[in-house]
Structure formats: structure tokens, C-alpha cells
Amino acid sequence: MKGTMGKVLRVDLTTGDIRQEDIPDEVYENYLSGVGLGAHYLYKHIPAGADPMGPENILGIVSGVLTNTGSLVTGRWMAVCKSPLTGGWGDANCGGTLAPAIKQCGVDAIFFTGISPKPVYLYMDSAGAELRDAAHVWGKDAVEAEEILQQECKTKKTPKVAVIGQAGENKSLISGIVNDAGRISARSGVGAVMGSKRLKAVVLQGSGKTEIADGDGMKAYSKEVATKVKNANLPKFFKGFLFPYLGLLMSKQKKVSAMDGMLAAMINKKYGTCVVNTMGMTNGDCPVKNWQGSVVDFKKKQYKKLNPDNVLARETRKYHCSSCVIGCGGICDISDIKGGKYAHTHKPEYETCSSFGCLSLNDDLDAIFYINEMLNRAGMDTISAGNTVAFAIECFENGILTEADTGGIRLKWGDADAIIALLEKMITREGIGDVLADGVKVASQRIGKNTEQFAVHVGGQEPGMHNPKLDPLLGIHFSDPTPGRHTIGGAIYYNSMHLWKEVSWAPEVTKYPKAEEYIPSDREALKSIAGTAYKMLTDSAGGCFFAMILGVDHWNLFKMLNMATGWDLSADEYMKIGTRIQTVRQLFNIKHGVDPRDSIPTGRVKGDPPLTGGALKGITLDIEEMVRLTWKNFGWNENTGVPEDKLINDLQLNELIE
Amino acid sequence: MRIRVYAASFCSFENIDRDGYMVLPDGAVLDDVYKRLQVPWLYRRIVFATVNYKKVSLKTRLQDGDVVSFLSALGGG
Ligand code: SF4
Numbered sequence: 001m002k003g004t005m006g007k008v009l010r011v012d013l014t015t016g017d018i019r020q021e022d023i024p025d026e027v028y029e030n031y032l033s034g035v036g037l038g039a040h041y042l043y044k045h046i047p048a049g050a051d052p053m054g055p056e057n058i059l060g061i062v063s064g065v066l067t068n069t070g071s072l073v074t075g076r077w078m079a080v081c082k083s084p085l086t087g088g089w090g091d092a093n094c095g096g097t098l099a100p101a102i103k104q105c106g107v108d109a110i111f112f113t114g115i116s117p118k119p120v121y122l123y124m125d126s127a128g129a130e131l132r133d134a135a136h137v138w139g140k141d142a143v144e145a146e147e148i149l150q151q152e153c154k155t156k157k158t159p160k161v162a163v164i165g166q167a168g169e170n171k172s173l174i175s176g177i178v179n180d181a182g183r184i185s186a187r188s189g190v191g192a193v194m195g196s197k198r199l200k201a202v203v204l205q206g207s208g209k210t211e212i213a214d215g216d217g218m219k220a221y222s223k224e225v226a227t228k229v230k231n232a233n234l235p236k237f238f239k240g241f242l243f244p245y246l247g248l249l250m251s252k253q254k255k256v257s258a259m260d261g262m263l264a265a266m267i268n269k270k271y272g273t274c275v276v277n278t279m280g281m282t283n284g285d286c287p288v289k290n291w292q293g294s295v296v297d298f299k300k301k302q303y304k305k306l307n308p309d310n311v312l313a314r315e316t317r318k319y320h321c322s323s324c325v326i327g328c329g330g331i332c333d334i335s336d337i338k339g340g341k342y343a344h345t346h347k348p349e350y351e352t353c354s355s356f357g358c359l360s361l362n363d364d365l366d367a368i369f370y371i372n373e374m375l376n377r378a379g380m381d382t383i384s385a386g387n388t389v390a391f392a393i394e395c396f397e398n399g400i401l402t403e404a405d406t407g408g409i410r411l412k413w414g415d416a417d418a419i420i421a422l423l424e425k426m427i428t429r430e431g432i433g434d435v436l437a438d439g440v441k442v443a444s445q446r447i448g449k450n451t452e453q454f455a456v457h458v459g460g461q462e463p464g465m466h467n468p469k470l471d472p473l474l475g476i477h478f479s480d481p482t483p484g485r486h487t488i489g490g491a492i493y494y495n496s497m498h499l500w501k502e503v504s505w506a507p508e509v510t511k512y513p514k515a516e517e518y519i520p521s522d523r524e525a526l527k528s529i530a531g532t533a534y535k536m537l538t539d540s541a542g543g544c545f546f547a548m549i550l551g552v553d554h555w556n557l558f559k560m561l562n563m564a565t566g567w568d569l570s571a572d573e574y575m576k577i578g579t580r581i582q583t584v585r586q587l588f589n590i591k592h593g594v595d596p597r598d599s600i601p602t603g604r605v606k607g608d609p610p611l612t613g614g615a616l617k618g619i620t621l622d623i624e625e626m627v628r629l630t631w632k633n634f635g636w637n638e639n640t641g642v643p644e645d646k647l648i649n650d651l652q653l654n655e656l657i658e
Numbered sequence: 659m660r661i662r663v664y665a666a667s668f669c670s671f672e673n674i675d676r677d678g679y680m681v682l683p684d685g686a687v688l689d690d691v692y693k694r695l696q697v698p699w700l701y702r703r704i705v706f707a708t709v710n711y712k713k714v715s716l717k718t719r720l721q722d723g724d725v726v727s728f729l730s731a732l733g734g735g
Contacts, residue, residue: 228711235706235713249705253667258678260664260727262711501677511671 001028002213003065003564008041009107009129011122013197014055014114018129020107030652032540032561033108034064035091036581038080041111042089043588043656050592052084052189053171053196055114061102061162061177061202062109064542067323068100068210071560072222073547075099075322077162077179078539079190085173085384085439086460088594089481089585090188091539095321095329096180099542101160104206105129112197121163121201123153126208134200141165141377142178145201153203163201164191165379170429171195173438174384174462182346182376183321183329188461188482191379213566221560228554229325232266240309243275244300247282251470251615257511261496261551265326268546270312272328273350276465277306280350281358284615285470287463288358289413290390291456291604294614302363306353310365315347326546334369345373348382351486354465355386360393360419367416371423378427384439385426387462389419391440392432394454400447407431459483459599466490468623469607469616472517475623476528476630481585483599487545489531491517491524498551499530502558502571506530520625525633528626533578537561540581579634580651583643586636587657596641600627659684659722661691666705666728669695682720689716691726705729 007020023037031040038060050056059081066074077099083090102110105124112122119138120131137145142165153159160179167175168191175191176184212218267275280286281295281303289297312330319329330347348368352375356368375382395401396411403410407430409421425433436443440462444455456462458478464486468475474490500508507523507530517524537557538548547555558571589596600623602608607620632638635647648654660679665671673680673694682690688709692702707728709718720726 232708232711255667257665257667257669257671259666260725263664263708263727263729266708266711266729510674511665511667511669 001025002211002566003069004028004033005103005106005108005210007107008037008109008111009124011110011112011129011131012114013112013116013120013131013199016131018131023108030577031581032065032537032577034062034540034542035078035080035536036540036577037109038062038078038091039089039581039584039588040656041109042080042082043584043591046082048591048593050082052082052087052193057082057113057193059112059190059193059197059199060109063099063102064540066560066564067542068103069212069564070215070218070222071323071564072225073324073326073544073555074542074560075324076542076544077102077185079177079185081188081190081193082592083188083482084192085189086483086594088459088589088592090190090193091482092176092185092187092190093487093539094177094179094183094185095324095544096183097322098160098162098179098204100322101204101206103210104208105204106206106208110202112199115196116198119198119200121149121199121203123203123205125205137200138169139166142379143181143377146178146181149201149203153205155205157205157207159203159205161201161203164194165377167191167378167380167427167437168195169200170427170437172380172426172429173442174381174388175379176381178376178379182373184376184379184381186381186383187485212564214563217563218560221563225555226325228262229265229269232262232269234266234270240271240278240307240312243279243308244282244304247279247285250279251283254514255511256491256495256514258498258509259496261498261549262554264496264546264549268326268328271308272330272347274308274311274348274353276350277308277311277353277357278303280354282615283470285467286354286358287465287467288614289361290359290394290454292611294611294617296613298358298361298363302361303358305363305365306357306368311347311353314369316344319346321544324544326544328546332369334373337366337370342370342373345369346376348372351465352382352386355383356389356419359386359390359465361413362416362419363414364416367420371420374420374423380427383464384462385423387456388426388436388440388443389422391443391454391456392422392436395447395451400449400451401432405432456604457484458601458605459594463601463605467616468601468605469611469619469621472621472623472626473524473528473531475601475606475621476626477532478601478605479596479599479627480532481582481589481599488535489528491527493549494527494531496549496551497531497534498553499534502552502556503530503575504572518619518621520622520629522629522633524626525629528630529579529634530575532582533575536578536581537574576651580653583634583636583647583651583653584656586641587643587653590642600624659686659720661720661723662725663691663695664725664727665695668701669697669728686720687716688714688718688720688726691720692716
């Protein structure tokens with residue numbers, strides 16, 4: 001089928017058997033590629049009850065339909081598996097340079113099953129694939145291992161590498177898979193699954209092209225997108241100190257409206273995501289002090305040290321993932337930090353700045369840069385690790401953990417050295433590090449003593465650094481089959497996507513009272529469903545979330561999918577595919593015994609107890625009712641979250657689930 | 659002439675049609691859009707609109723098909 005390679009590679013690491021499998025067109029027609037293909041493949045091939053760390057689990061590295069097609073901002077890849085962190089569907093999205101390399105090797109995805117008897121890596125080029133000994137890179141961090149493998153496998157072109165660091169080798173349930181020197185597909189414990197299979201890396205060296213139906217059309221459309229993005233620039237007077245005021249303005253707004261998504265590109269081009277470092281303090285988006293505090297606990301004199309201009313001060317060049325015209329990333333010089341242990345790092349995302357900033361009351365930005373590189377190299381998820389550190393500090397504050405438990409580390413809010421010392425132990429699983437290396441849920445089970453009250457997670461996974469009390473739709477999205485993921489959607493994103501212009505059932509937004517977002521309603525539920533279905537399409541196309549929120553006026557996925565595939569589907573027909581993918585992800589969880597009700601945010605995340613200070617003071621979300629209405633409108637049982645027979649028939653899923 | 663307006667929540671939407679367009683007489687300038695949107699005086703000081711994604715003065719003459727956007731706070735991570 002046009003836009004795809006029509007096949008996948010399946011590698012049995014136990015036997016060493018490697019074979020290509022043709023994928024019927026019908027599968028692409030129903031699921032596209034990327035996360036959709038992954039959901040279909042894993043649902044079909046992972047038996048119920050399979051141990052996520054056992055040979056039956058499948059780890060997929062998937063590209064998207066639009067990747068390598070001349071379209072723009074479509075170079076994202078995803079890792080998919082049964083998550084050892086949640087016990088259900090696991091996926092993690094990543095930029096960098098790997099995605100096109102998968103298709104250039106002639107396949108849409110690589111699926112690994114079994115467990116290798118010794119550490120190996122997969123080498124693949126256009127001629128074929130083989131497993132090679134990885135003893136010499138086992139134990140190395142992700143950046144070192146990538147460099148070594150690139151050197152030894154280099155032919156004309158430098159190969160692209162996806163690799164685990166020590167955290168993945170040590171099967172930390174909060175570890176991810178790294179490419180391009182520190183871009184990480186971090187969530188769901190995908191690195192632990194790779195480590196459990198003794199698969200150190202995937203090295204790709206292809207040069208194949210992807211045929212599409214309307215190459216000229218795609219070229220012209222890409223030019224249009226590129227011109228708009230190129231012309232969209234923040235005016236010079238716009239400086240980092242303004243963001244807290246913008247946040248304040250946002251928190252005072254009684255009404256919200258549809259927005260121009262291109263403005264997000266303006267901000268992302270200059271700063272990347274770190275604008276939320278300070279804007280999120282005044283509007284309440286940033287979780288503070290293990291989700292129990294607010295700007296009252298992390299005051300202006302502290303948060304202003306994380307001013308986005310201070311982050312940019314270290315940026316030596318901009319960084320773009322493959323095919324991206326926005327370029328929210330950057331490479332930063334950190335050679336003066338901690339004796340120059342690391343020369344440079346990818347610009348820390350907001351998520352990292354927040355999870356090691358306000359969440360643990362740390363205002364040492366240099367330490368955040370250092371932690372960013374340390375965890376990228378170890379291949380550990382900064383969101384989960386930051387939540388876990390904050391959890392440990394709270395345990396220490398309450399006398400549940402002591403210096404005897406921590407190996408002499410005095411854990412204290414805001415103590416960057418103690419945080420770094422603790423992370424070093426988590427990476428190597430030394431002492432207390434072994435207790436904490438699998439995230440807050442497992443840690444609280446290991447420690448006991450009622451510490452689950454400090455363990456902030458959604459369905460086993462630590463939530464992203466966005467407070468749903470600012471944007472309740474985000475709270476609904478936290479109950480995704482990959483719980484706690486913040487990059488599915490939210491009202492602020494929905495309002496910039498303008499889906500209602502293309503999708504007949506997507507609620508139109510002009511201007512409405514902000515208060516409406518807090519009242520459970522079918523309308524809010526439909527917004528959530530439309531956002532989710534469109535995100536599933538984006539993840540199946542290889543698109544970036546930041547392109548998605550440009551909105552259909554500026555980056556129209558439906559149009560690009562038709563140009564790539566040669567289909568003439570309407571937006572509604574595509575959204576049905578998105579709904580199908582989301583439903584199969586949910587069905588995967590049901591098949592594996594995960595109760596969807598366990599993925600509904602509780603406790604501090606929903607505002608129970610409510611915050612006592614800051615912009616979101618006193619708010620407790622009726623998240624159960626919001627999720628109930630979302631499930632009902634999806635065609636899932638409103639009380640249990642199990643997809644109803646009618647929807648299963650409509651989406652023609654009977655055969656798959658039988 | 660018709661211009662595409664992405665207004666902010668502090669604006670009045672009365673003069674914007676369902677598709678997001680505003681009809682203005684030829685020769686209209688950005689300030690006319692501000693007036694029709696009833697942008698409060700305070701906001702005029704602290705927010706800005708772009709025309710075709712460029713910062714321009716309030717006296718800038720608009721052309722048919724121009725895009726006027728207000729900068730809104732959007733975040734992600
Ligand atoms: S917008 Fe940022 S994260 Fe997205 S593809 Fe571009 S550089 Fe990568």
C-alpha cells in the first residue's frame with residue numbers, strides 16, 4: 001500500500017530466527033501504521049497473562065505512514081509493548097532520527113519476541129538483518145554505546161541507533177529507549193522490556209524510498225507548511241520574563257476561545273517547551289512539592305531561576321527531529337557544570353525542568369541540565385524519576401525513610417546534590433536505588449508504612465507535569481490506556497486544532513466560559529474523544545504533537561494521509577480509524593486483566609485534598625463523572641470502560657478479539 | 659475585504675463569522691480589527707496580534723485574505 005512498506009520484521013531473540021512478514025492492505029486500511037499497526041499486532045500476538053518481562057511479550061519499534069514521504073514534522077517513532085509498569089498497553093513516542101531509518105530498511109516496524117541468551121544488537125540494512133554480539137557495549141550508557149555502534153557499523157552513511165542505557169539493562173520499570181544522543185522514548189517502561197530481552201540496540205542503515213500516491217501534491221503542501229512556519233516568529237521584544245505574566249493572565253481568564261495553533265509554533269521555535277517552567281507556576285499547571293503545593297511553596301525568587309531565557313543561554317544550536325520545520329529542540333553546552341563531566345546535552349524539556357524543579361522545590365537550573373544528561377544517558381524517564389524522587393523526599397520528611405535506608409543521603413526538598421546522589425543509586429539499583437528504580441507505585445509497595453499516600457501515579461505510571469485542575473480535559477486524557485500520558489490532548493490543545501472544521505461530530509469552539517470545562521458534559525466528552533482519535537491518527541502517521549496542535553488550518557493530517565495513500569477518505573472516516581485504534585488499546589488492557597477504572601486519576605492529581613494556595617486553590621475535579629461520560633460517548637461501557645458489543649461490531653473488531 | 663481572525667478570549671466575537679472571517683472596508687488597518695473585537699484597553703498594552711504571523715503596527719493596512727492572530731499562551735512538554 002502506498003505510504004507504507006507493506007511488511008514488518010519479526011525477530012525471535014530466543015531462537016535467533018529473523019523473518020519479514022507481509023502485512024495485508026486491510027490491516028493498514030483499518031489501523032494505518034505506527035501505533036495503530038502496533039496495537040493490532042500486539043493485541044493479536046501477545047497471549048493474555050503474558051509476563052511483560054518474559055519471552056512472550058513483544059517489543060515493537062514502529063514508524064508512521066507519513067514518515068519518509070516528504071511530508072513535514074512526521075519523523076516520530078514509537079516503542080510499543082505490554083507495559084511492565086502498568087501491566088497493560090504500553091507505548092512511548094520519540095523524535096530524533098530513527099523513524100525514517102526504519103522505513104529506509106524496507107519495513108514499517110520491527111517486532112521483537114523471546115529473550116536472547118546473551119546481549120545482542122540488531123543490525124539491519126536494505127539487504128537484510130542479523131543479530132550481533134553486544135557484549136562490548138553492554139554496561140555502556142546510551143550515548144557511548146550509540147557512538148561505538150555507529151563507528152563499527154558505518155558504511156557510506158552513519159547508521160541510526162536506538163539503544164538502552166544502564167537503566168534499561170537493569171530492568172528499571174521507568175526506563176526508556178534512546179536515539180540521537182539523548183532523545184528518549186521514555187514512558188511505559190519500554191526500556192525495561194528491551195533490557196529483559198537482552199537487546200542492547202537496533203542499528204539501522206537503510207536507504208530505501210517510500211512510494212506515495214501524490215508526490216507533487218505532498219511537495220506543494222510541505223512547501224506551504226514550511227513557509228507558514230518559517231514566517232511565524234516571536235517578535236524580538238518577547239522575552240522569558242513575560243511568561244509568568246502570560247500565565248497569570250491565563251489564570252484570570254473567565255472565558256476561553258479557539259486559538260491559532262501557529263502561535264504555538266512561534267513559541268516552540270524560539271524556546272521549545274521550557275516556556276511552561278515559569279508560565280506554569282502562575283497559572284498552576286506546574287505540579288509543586290510532589291503535587292501537594294503551589295507557587296506559595298516555590299516562589300518567584302525560586303522559579304524565576306528557571307526562566308526560559310536562562311535555559312536558552314546554554315543553547316549553542318537548534319535541534320530539529322527528522323523532517324521537522326519547527327525545531328523546538330536545542331543542543332546545550334554544559335561543559336562548565338560539575339567539572340565538565342558532560343560536554344553537552346539536549347535542551348531539557350519542560351517536563352524535566354518541572355519534575356526536577358518545582359516538583360522537588362529545586363531551583364538549581366545547572367543541576368537540572370546535569371540530571372537531564374545523566375538520565376538521558378542512563379535511559380531513564382525524567383517524568384517518572386522526578387515523581388519518584390519527590391516521593392522519596394516526602395517519605396524522608398515524614399521519617400519513613402532515614403539516612404540508614406538511603407545509604408547516608410539526607411533527602412531534603414530543594415537539595416540538588418541529594419537528588420543527584422539518589423538518582424545515581426536508582427540507575428545502578430544500589431541500596432535505596434533498588435527500592436525506587438521501578439517507580440512510585442512499586443516503591444510504596446516495597447516500603448509499606450502507608451506510603452501509598454505519597455505515591456502519585458495513574459494506573460501505575462507517574463503522570464506528566466501538567467495539572468489537570470487547570471485543564472480538566474487533560475485529566476480525562478490521563479485515564480488513557482497508557483495512563484498518565486500528558487501528550488494525548490487537553491482543552492487548550494483542542495481549542496487550537498480546529499477539528500470541528502473537518503470532523504462532523506467534533507464540537508465547535510468559538511468562545512465559552514472557562515467554568516464549562518469543569519462541569520462534566522457530553523460536549524466536553526466529545527472534545528476529549530475527538531482529540532484522542534486525532535492523536536491516534538497522528539501517532540500512526542509518525543506526526544509530532546506540536547505539529548498536531550498547529551491545527552488543521554496549518555498541518556492537515558487528513559489531507560496528507562490521502563496524498564500519501566491515494567485514498568479519498570473523509571475526515572470522519574479517518575476519525576473512525578482513530579477511534580478503532582484507541583478502542584483496541586483499551587481492549588488490550590481488558591485482555592490483560594487491567595481494570596480501566598484503575599486508570600482514573602485519584603488523590604492529589606484530581607485535587608483530593610484540594611490545593612491550599614496558587615491559581616488552582618480549592619479545586620477538586622469530578623473526574624470520575626467526566627471519564628464516565630467520555631466512555632459512554634466512545635461506545636464503551638460507562639461504568640466499566642469495556643468497549644460495548646455495538647462498537648466492536650461497528651469497528652469490525654470481532655475477528656481480532658475472538 | 660475578508661480577513662481571517664484568530665481572536666483571543668478577551669475579544670468580542672460579534673463581528674466574526676462562523677468560519678472565522680471578518681469583513682472590513684478596503685483600506686482598513688489593524689486598529690480597526692482591534693476596535694471591532696472590542697479589545698479592552700489594558701489588553702492592548704500587554705498582548706499583541708500578528709498579521710500573517712508578523713508583528714506590525716496598529717496602523718498597518720490590511721489586505722484581503724490576511725490572517726490576524728492574537729498571541730495566546732499555549733504550553734506542552
Ligand atoms: S516540534 Fe520539536 S519534538 Fe516535534 S518533531 Fe519538531 S523538534 Fe521534534
